[in-house]
Amino acid sequence: MSKPRVLVVDDEREVGVFFRHLLQEHYEVLVAATGREMQELLRTQRFDLTLLDLKLPDSDGLDLLADLKKRCPACRVVIMTGYGTVQHTLAALRLGAEEYLEKPFAEVEALEKLIHRLAPPVSVTTAEAGLPVGEKGGEEGELFVGQSPLMRQLLARAAAVAPTTLPVLIEGETGSGKEVLARFIHRRSRRPGPFWGVNCAAFSDSLLGSELFGHERGAFTGAGQARCGVLELAGTGTLLLDELGEAGPQLQVLLLRVLETRQFTRLGGEQLRPFAARVLATTNRDIRAAVREGRFRTDLYYRLSAVTLQVPPLRRRREDLPALVEYILRQRLDVPVTGISRPALKLLQEYDWPGNVRELLYVLARAAVHSGGGTIMPGHLQLPWGEPEQSACSYLPSSPAPVSSPAAPAGTVGQVLRRALEQYLDSLSPDQLPDLPAGLQELRQLQEHFARRVVRRALEQCGNCRQQAAERLNLTPRQLRYYLQEK
The missing domain is CATH 3.40.50.300 (P-loop containing nucleotide triphosphate hydrolases)
Incomplete structure (x- = not known):
């Protein structure tokens, strides 16, 4: 795994040299002496942490901070200044900075600890987080x-x-x-x-x-x-x-x-x-x-x-989703990708995420594999079918409600699905074949969706009494919670 990337923005050459020597063992360090150089680097590269001086010869540090958080919202920012004022510090924190440092730096050990906390080095992430060996650290991000x-x-x-x-x-x-x-x-x-x-x-x-x-x-x-x-x-x-x-x-x-x-x-x-x-x-x-x-x-x-x-569910903080997606794609996946398309991101924002951040991580990991390391497109996401208000296909025009409910198809669930699958296969031209791994994955997702829908319908019919609903479905209460994803 590559080292975390740190951008140092300071017009004093000695500051850049200092941070290169301090961090070179665990980090990849790039230095910009002006706001313009910083903007050039941000056009082509992404960083895990930026150390930003508020006073630059050609730019205002607060303006640069605001632009940085728009371009790379997952990047952590520490403000550096030798002219610190309370007003500037508060303004920087409101714009998304997490800490500020006064120059000259008095305690190098404390500075190292701060940087390690905000952007954990790959070599120490697991030990510092107290995670079992083999589990990927850095998830606090x-x-x-x-x-x-x-x-x-x-x-x-x-x-x-x-x-x-x-x-x-x-x-x-x-x-x-x-x-x-x-x-x-x-x-x-x-x-x-x-x-x-x-x-x-x-x-x-x-x-x-x-x-x-x-x-x-x-x-x-x-x-x-x-x-x-x-x-x-x-x-x-x-x-x-x-x-x-x-x-x-x-x-x-x-x-x-x-x-x-x-x-x-x-x-x-x-x-x-x-x-x-x-x-x-x-x-x-x-x-x-x-x-x-x-x-x-x-x-x-x-x-x-x-x-x-x-801890709020992901659907209650949708404004964080683009930054979360960027963070996961850059930091948490074993398969690197070049990015995600706007239509795919729109689908992610419209979905309700019953499994929250954990489900988002699994969806993106699967999409990264299907994208072959390229740009994630809508077809790579394979979002599970959701409730009407949760559907990943909510951009499709809705049809008017039917006057009367259609009659239930005859047969067991398996027989109904078997007939539907046979009709689907018969509709394909002779030279068409489905992507089998993707199709099997979709069937597994459909199975989970079916179980959730049946359990929720049983709860509605039983006045939300879980014990009664479990008995009607031949489930234990623990199994019922499992199908509701309350594991």
Whole structure:
């Protein structure tokens, strides 16, 4: 993977030389001495970070900043000035700058840390983010891309609470970035220990208890040796309870006891062990409704919700989507592309993204492969069929509502689809054949869409009672949530 690219814009030659020597190991550094040189570079190249002097001989730094954020909204910007005023600093921050530096630079180590935080070097991204080996780092960048007021307010609150020891409850839909925000809070907290997370929806209560508390040898059948749980492994770092709303009643009692006493014992053990980690929790469910219905303990809810953060769904910050697309295409994909066409971007902006940023990442990754490394066109996107208001084909003229509903086709779902596919194949000319991998992918997407539509229709018919809807569809409540993409 190529190094992150840094643009230094300063008319003092010594500043450019300084940054070249400081950053050359982990970054590709280009230097512009004037506003005009900066504009020339931006016409042909893209950067991850720009260090911009406000005072240039031929340009106003604030004008250059505004133009930079229009051309490359995903680029992080640090303002440099030897003539700092409060008015200039506030104006720069309003235009999208994230930090400002006063010259001369007094603390080189602090300067390096700032640059590494805003544009993590490839060689240290995984270690710094605390990600498992092999997982691609730098995903926190998704939080900082764009200018929507919702995300700016969220990040400001997260940054303010990060240095404290308060528990934080992060709410949001599947794929919206709850765990990414939790990692951001951990890194900003500067806690000396690691980041450990456990997905409460991935285990049964008994297995989740062992995962959290650990166990002693012989605690249960198959426990051949003692094992540390994540309460122990988190040490003085951060423990993330992911999808906490899935935890059962017995486990809720045990977690409450740990939070109250800051102590725990392994399963099958007697020795009290200290619990020193900071606790963060995420949920894609309405915890307050679960409390009202008696499915989640009130005292545990209040323990964990000292601070509550809401991650907005992607459809509520559509203004960030162009910048997010640019960021993902440049930073998160293994297949490089030359860009995305305006019609394709328009389709992305019209879609409602039930899977949020995670779904956007998968759609763009698939489109990059189908584009062959070129420009992503509408046909490469293969967006799943959505609800009428979510359709990626909403640019097509809508037809008037029929006077009466057509009769349902005879046969099972499989028989109806088989007849439709046969009609489609019969309509092709002898020399026409469909793209088989793309066609199979579309069928898988159609299957997911069909399941969601059936579940939503059942909920409408059952007055939104999930238990009744699940029984009518021969599903468990957990399976019903899965098909609603509440995994």
